[in-house]
Amino acid sequence: MTGSSVSPVGSVASVVVVGGGIAGVSTVAELRKNGYAGELTLLSADPLPYDRPPLSKEYLAGSRDLDSLALQPAEWYAEQQVTLVGGAVAAALQPDAGEVELADGRVLSADRIVLATGGRAVRPPIGSPIHVLRDVADADSLRTRLVAGARLLIVGGGLIGAEVASTARGLGAEVTLVDPLDPPLAAAVGIEVASWLHGLHGSHGVETLSTTVETVLETSAGVAVQLRGEPDSRVFDTVLVAVGLAPETSLAEAAGLETSRGVLVDADQVTSHPTVLAVGDCARPRGHHRAEHWEAAQHDGARAAATILGLERAAVTAPWWWSDRYGLHVEGVGEMRIADAEHEVVVRGVVGEPPFSVFTLRGERVIGAVAVDDPNAVRAARRMIDRGVAVCGSDLGDPGVSLRKMLRGLG
């Protein structure tokens, strides 16, 4: 493993973090929190790093402004002695020299470089005009178009697509949502919850179609969209494509680092070069998928900081995420499976009547859970998973049995 070749902690006197999302900001925060006293620079494309989850929800709806999205207040960077370089575009990386070159010609050198370059929204080659949603500029551009009566087509019924559908309905737009999967998200939440969640679109006036988009074309009448299996094209005012994220690996690739659907990292977040680390959406742990969730990016940052400081890294915890649609709060942790010979699916409450939660068990161990308006069920489940607590499925499915007591082995 390359991690073993990292030079001793004492020699690290400067760190440059490339990218101002949650992974990059977490990396600098964790370095300082754990006593790193050397030079610390954060390169951010934006003047002040901000939090992305609200971009499809409160920010898009207009109920939160950009100032409220700051991951840390502006003064925090000075307090923490972090040199925040806003508007920074990294153009090249020289791993052996420990250098990052900026597009404006500046060169920064550091003992360790942490790539937190995130990713881009995937733009399939279906024509134009299409919108995507990844940053504030995307959200601003989309928001001006979400007026009452506007015809919006959303391509992709995953978390982002569903959140935008909900927000757009709240703003009075007419929404059509297409996804080839029926229902989408079955792999994330299990088939039963996925079906119910997807059905919420229809009950909130969103037309859902199980198909794909073949072409998008600008016409005088609007944006003409040809859907697979339909004789004629349909006309919309706006098309949003929300079909996933492509990790931003171009700097790493050009620098000769190993990449494959992400910058490949070991369990310590170290890339194929011993002084370059990678965190968040741009990174992929060898042999695993990218997690793509907010908390996972934060944990990556904590691990990278621990590696740089030579500290023991925190145990890997089950991946956790949340999403909001139509006023409902959805959370998930771990893996959801279909019930089979090895897996039991336990419903606590009634699917479709929030609050409820669904757990997947392998033997006596919880491996995943999803909850709607019952976040503490997921908080209990993640601890059951992380601590390997043995549970009984019939207790889990009984809302009268306290999950906290089960967690303490008192169930």
Place this chain on the structure above:
Amino acid sequence: MTGNSEGIRVASLDDIPEGEGVAISSDITGTDDDIAILRDDDGTCWALNDTCTHETASLAEGWVEDGDVECPLHSSRFNLKTGKVDGLPATRDTVPHRVEVRDGEVYLFPGERP
């Protein structure tokens, strides 16, 4: 905030399971925000402003464990004793208040530091 040497009796200890909380209305506490009485898993009681400083959510509905309360919405964590942020996405600390348990009853001293 006017001082109250006795505190306000807000709950019976038995009504707050370990690891959980109850929200006390600002009508009773006289404070701007409701106050969450939070019972740690070691049985001790603490009080913080109820509304998460990140987005509108009640910390009384959160998960209380190991000296922290975790917000039910986005899992921001606050130290039960100091109100300081122990975990993002919240970045602003919240306000702690003093509580006392006497004869199985919980007394709150709004505006007093623990």
